Amino acid sequence: MTWRSQRYKKYINSLPCMKCGKHCPSECHHEPLGLAGMGIKAPDSHCVPLCQECHRLRHDKGVDTFWAGIDIKMKVIGLLTKYLKQKNNFQI
Numbered sequence: 001m002t003w004r005s006q007r008y009k010k011y012i013n014s015l016p017c018m019k020c021g022k023h024c025p026s027e028c029h030h031e032p033l034g035l036a037g038m039g040i041k042a043p044d045s046h047c048v049p050l051c052q053e054c055h056r057l058r059h060d061k062g063v064d065t066f067w068a069g070i071d072i073k074m075k076v077i078g079l080l081t082k083y084l085k086q087k088n089n090f091q092i
Helices: 006-013 052-061 072-085
Strands: 027-030 047-050
Touching (some): 006 027, 006 047, 006 072, 047 052, 047 072
16 A cells, blocks of 8 residues: 655645755655656655756656765655654654
């Protein structure tokens, strides 16, 4: 089952762009992290905040070129961990 959360996506939208740092509102980009396939959308837990320009570039350039020099899997884990530690979400 694929995890979906409007609340988490709202949190992601409130963050600055992960690539260029432009402040919100950001768009949620579902980064597949190895789960890619035609018609398969990554879970919301794999969302990262991107401004509109960077979001378009990510789709145009592809994962390896766009995220060169950035460990995107660790960034995704960091976002989710920070979210879960927030009050009213979950205690780790």
